[in-house]
Amino acid sequence: KAGVTQTPRYLIKTRGQQVTLSCSPISGHRSVSWYQQTPGQGLQFLFEYFSETQRNKGNFPGRFSGRQFSNSRSEMNVSTLELGDSALYLCASSLAEPAYNEQFFGPGTRLTVL
Amino acid sequence: KNQVEQSPQSLIILEGKNCTLQCNYTVSPFSNLRWYKQDTGRGPVSLTIMTFSENTKSNGRYTATLDADTKQSSLHITASQLSDSASYICVVFSLGSGAGSYQLTFGKGTKLSVIP
Numbered sequence: 001k002a003g004v005t006q007t008p009r010y011l012i013k014t015r016g017q018q019v020t021l022s023c024s025p026i027s028g029h030r031s032v033s034w035y036q037q038t039p040g041q042g043l044q045f046l047f048e049y050f051s052e053t054q055r056n057k058g059n060f061p062g063r064f065s066g067r068q069f070s071n072s073r074s075e076m077n078v079s080t081l082e083l084g085d086s087a088l089y090l091c092a093s094s095l096a097e098p099a100y101n102e103q104f105f106g107p108g109t110r111l112t113v114l
Numbered sequence: 115k116n117q118v119e120q121s122p123q124s125l126i127i128l129e130g131k132n133c134t135l136q137c138n139y140t141v142s143p144f145s146n147l148r149w150y151k152q153d154t155g156r157g158p159v160s161l162t163i164m165t166f167s168e169n170t171k172s173n174g175r176y177t178a179t180l181d182a183d184t185k186q187s188s189l190h191i192t193a194s195q196l197s198d199s200a201s202y203i204c205v206v207f208s209l210g211s212g213a214g215s216y217q218l219t220f221g222k223g224t225k226l227s228v229i230p
Contacts, residue, residue, distance in 0.1 A: 042223060050214070107157050
C-alpha cells in the first residue's frame with residue numbers, strides 16, 4: 001500500500017506570494033492533518049480535515065487555509081507569504097479521528113520564503 | 115497551559131549501548147501519548163501510542179513507559195544501532211469538549227546520535 005505522498009517536495013517563494021501544497025493520503029484514510037515544523041518552534045498543528053470538513057484547527061492566522069476533496073486528497077494554501085513561513089510542512093493521514101488512530105506522515109514539503 | 119517537556123535536548127551514545135529519553139507533560143485532560151522517530155529530512159514515524167491505562171508498550175528495541183500519576187513517560191532504546199540516529203518526539207493528545215475535538219501538544223524532541 002502506498003504511503004502518504006506530498007508535492008512538491010521543495011519550493012522557493014518570495015515574500016507576498018502565495019503557495020499551494022498537496023497531500024495524497026494512504027488509500028482508505030479519511031482524515032488528513034497538516035503540520036508546520038521549524039527549528040525554533042518544533043512541530044505545530046495547523047488543521048485537520050475529515051470527509052471534506054475542517055474538524056480541528058491550530059493557532060495559525062487566516063493566511064493558512066486548506067481543503068479536502070471527495071477522494072480525501074488535501075491541499076494547503078498559504079497567502080501573502082512571510083519570511084517566518086519558511087518551514088517543513090508535513091501532512092499526516094489516519095483512518096479516522098487522529099485522536100484515536102495512528103497517524104502516518106508524508107515526507108513533507110520544504111518551503112523557503114526569500 | 116498544556117506543555118510537554120523532553121530531556122535531554124541531545125544525546126550521543128556508542129553503538130550497542132542502551133539509552134532512555136524522557137517526556138514530562140502537563141496536559142489535561144489526557145487522552146494518549148505518542149512517541150515518534152524522525153530521521154533528518156523525513157516525516158515522523160510512529161513508535162508507540164499509549165493510553166491512560168497502559169504502563170509499558172514495546173516496538174522491537176523501543177520500549178515506552180507511562181506513569182499517568184506523575185505525568186511522565188520514557189522511551190528506552192536497547193542495543194542501539196547507527197540507524198537509531200534521529201530526533202525523537204513526544205506528543206500528547208487531549209480531547210476537547212466538542213465531538214471530534216482534540217488538542218495536540220508537542221515536545222521539542224531529543225536529538226539522538228549513535229556513533230560507532
